[in-house]
Structure formats: C-alpha cells, structure tokens
Amino acid sequence: MVPFELVTNLWQGLDKSVERPRVVPIAPTDTFGYALTVDVEEWYHTCQVPGYVHPERRPVLRTELDRVLPEILEMLAHAGRQATFFVLGEVAQRLPRRIREIAAAGHEVASHGYLHLRASERTLPEFARDVRRAKALLEDIVGLPVAGYRAPEWSLRNLGNSRLPLVEEAGYRYDSSLAPYPLAGRPDNPRTVVRLTWPESALGPSRELVEFPPLCFAGPLRLPAGSWTGRLCRPQWIAKAAAHHHAKGGLPVLVVHPWELTGCATPGRLTGIAKFVHETGRLPYINRFRELLTALPWTTLQAAAGMDFVGAAERRMAKEEVAVSAAVLRARQAWGERRVG
Numbered sequence: 001m002v003p004f005e006l007v008t009n010l011w012q013g014l015d016k017s018v019e020r021p022r023v024v025p026i027a028p029t030d031t032f033g034y035a036l037t038v039d040v041e042e043w044y045h046t047c048q049v050p051g052y053v054h055p056e057r058r059p060v061l062r063t064e065l066d067r068v069l070p071e072i073l074e075m076l077a078h079a080g081r082q083a084t085f086f087v088l089g090e091v092a093q094r095l096p097r098r099i100r101e102i103a104a105a106g107h108e109v110a111s112h113g114y115l116h117l118r119a120s121e122r123t124l125p126e127f128a129r130d131v132r133r134a135k136a137l138l139e140d141i142v143g144l145p146v147a148g149y150r151a152p153e154w155s156l157r158n159l160g161n162s163r164l165p166l167v168e169e170a171g172y173r174y175d176s177s178l179a180p181y182p183l184a185g186r187p188d189n190p191r192t193v194v195r196l197t198w199p200e201s202a203l204g205p206s207r208e209l210v211e212f213p214p215l216c217f218a219g220p221l222r223l224p225a226g227s228w229t230g231r232l233c234r235p236q237w238i239a240k241a242a243a244h245h246h247a248k249g250g251l252p253v254l255v256v257h258p259w260e261l262t263g264c265a266t267p268g269r270l271t272g273i274a275k276f277v278h279e280t281g282r283l284p285y286i287n288r289f290r291e292l293l294t295a296l297p298w299t300t301l302q303a304a305a306g307m308d309f310v311g312a313a314e315r316r317m318a319k320e321e322v323a324v325s326a327a328v329l330r331a332r333q334a335w336g337e338r339r340v341g
Contacts (some may be wrong), residue, residue: 021196033304036083043259045116048274062267079293089114089134103142108300110148118155120125148307151177154184173309174210181222217241226255231281239295
C-alpha cells in the first residue's frame with residue numbers, strides 16, 4: 001500500500017460524514033463450513049508494480065495461468081475439495097475456456113474486477129464501470145449469475161469506502177474485500193460473516209451486501225493466513241487457526257493465488273517489496289498447500305455459508321451447458337489436429 005493510501009484508509013475509518021453501512025452479524029442456521037478461495041491472476045498482477053497492472057504500460061510478459069489452472073483443478077479434484085475462484089476480467093477475456101472448465105468442475109466463479117488496479121486509484125464512475133464490466137463478462141462466459149466480488153489487493157480497505165455500495169449496485173450479492181488486519185485493511189473491520197445494509201435515502205433505495213472477511217491468525221497480531229505470512233507457516237498452524245475460528249462460530253476464508261502453486265521460478269522480474277511479497281515462502285508452498293487441502297473440508301463460499309445466491313436448478317443447467325460446450329470445443333480441436341496430421 002502506498003503512503004497516500006495509508007492516509008486515505010485512516011481518514012475513511014475515522015470520518016463520520018461518510019455513509020457507513022449498518023453491520024449485522026450473521027449466525028449460521030447450523031454451523032458454517034470452511035471456504036477456499038482462489039484469486040485468479042497472473043504473477044505480474046501486483047499493484048506494487050504499476051507498469052505491470054496497467055495494460056497500456058505493460059511490457060510483453062510470459063504468462064502461466066493457461067498451464068497452472070488445469071493443474072489446480074486436478075489438485076482440488078484429487079483432494080475432493082471445491083473452491084470459489086475470484087477471476088480477473090482481463091484473464092477471463094484471454095482464457096475463457098479455462099474459466100468454463102472451472103465452472104464445469106463444480107467450483108464457483110466470482111469476480112476480481114476487470115483490471116487489477118487498486119480501488120483507490122479509480123474514480124467512482126471508473127470503479128463502477130470496472131466491476132460491472134467484469135460481472136457481465138464472467139456471466140457471459142459461464143452462463144450463470146456471478147454473486148461475489150473481491151477487490152484487487154483488498155483495496156476497498158474499510159467500511160467507510162464510498163465504493164463499497166457500488167459493489168451492491170452492480171448486482172453482486174456478497175463481497176470479500178475487507179481484511180480484518182492492518183495495512184491491507186483495518187483491525188476494526190469485521191472478522192466474521194456480516195450483513196451490510198444501507199438505508200433508503202435521497203441517493204437511492206436501501207441496499208444489502210453480505211461480507212466474507214479473509215482468515216487471519218496469531219491472535220492480536222492478526223496476520224493474514226494467505227500471502228507470505230501464511231506461506232511461511234506449517235499447514236497445521238493455519239488449519240488450527242481455521243478450526244479455532246470455526247469453533248467460535250466463524251467462517252474461515254482461506255485465500256490462495258495460482259502463482260503461489262507453480263513450484264517453479266517466476267517467469268519474469270520483480271524487485272523490492274513486490275519481490276518480497278511474491279517470493280517469500282513461495283516455492284515450497286505447493287506441498288504445504290496440499291497438506292492444508294486435506295486437513296479440512298474446504299468448499300465454496302456459498303456452500304460454506306449455506307447461502308444459495310444462484311439457485312441449484314439454474315446452476316445445474318448452466319453446468320451441463322458449460323460441460324457440453326467444453327466437449328464440443330475439445331472435439332473440434334481434436335478434429336483440427338487430425339486434419340493437420
């Protein structure tokens with residue numbers, strides 16, 4: 001986070017004139033599950049390197065997702081686990097087949113925005129256009145309503161951010177952008193699942209959004225269970241933190257990125273803080289992640305929360321359509337290869 005954002009985050013957290021939502025804790029009807037989430041972005045989608053995340057400034061860079069996403073799907077299938085994939089719009093535009101494969105495998109597809117730019121770097125209209133564009137694109141690709149959103153780099157930061165209501169206005173049913181730890185978020189952000197409500201006003205009708213905060217650990221230190229802090233830990237520590245949060249009535253939300261699971265050298269250059277955050281504990285993490293997968297019954301956010309924002313029948317029909325489309329595409333590719341041969 002840049003110094004300007006630190007000041008903005010502090011100001012938004014203290015400014016009483018900002019329209020803040022009412023925060024209502026959500027109690028599970030029985031018990032919550034354990035949610036696994038994957039932020040689908042390339043290794044170079046780091047906000048610490050503006051020249052990489054702005055497409056018009058980006059040099060030609062090697063990509064990994066076309067290879068890594070099938071490997072992750074195979075890993076999850078082998079472990080019998082499901083996940084919510086927060087997909088970046090520009091990635092979906094380039095790799096629609098891979099996104100359909102995610103949906104066809106029974107995972108949830110959610111939105112990570114279209115470009116991997118901090119929310120604070122966008123004007124309100126720019127942010128609104130970005131989240132709407134990503135939602136429409138993903139829904140067109142998978143044939144299902146996209147219910148969830150997560151901001152790049154947790155950049156909604158706090159409850160006082162005026163962009164948060166725009167997520168609901170774009171048609172999303174839930175958000176997972178408010179980290180309950182310093183720098184990326186605020187310690188006073190919710191740690192458990194809550195319903196955010198904005199009353200009807202002159203600016204518009206009443207609004208409602210469910211918030212799923214990511215898991216943290218180490219007590220008052222509130223360290224992220226994802227990122228380099230989680231990668232350096234034994235998987236048993238993260239599993240224990242998740243189980244403890246669950247036992248207290250919480251919904252543990254684990255976060256991982258495909259570039260953390262390659263087991264290979266990064267195919268490009270990073271320096272400074274970007275390199276530290278990206279590389280610390282990364283290479284051995286794939287084996288730790290496999291252990292973590294088997295430690296707890298991870299599933300999608302909607303399944304873990306017991307909330308069906310889409311509808312089982314609609315999801316089943318769309319999954320069948322996606323599977324048929326994928327089979328047709330594979331058959332066409334095989335036919336083309338035979339003709340070439």
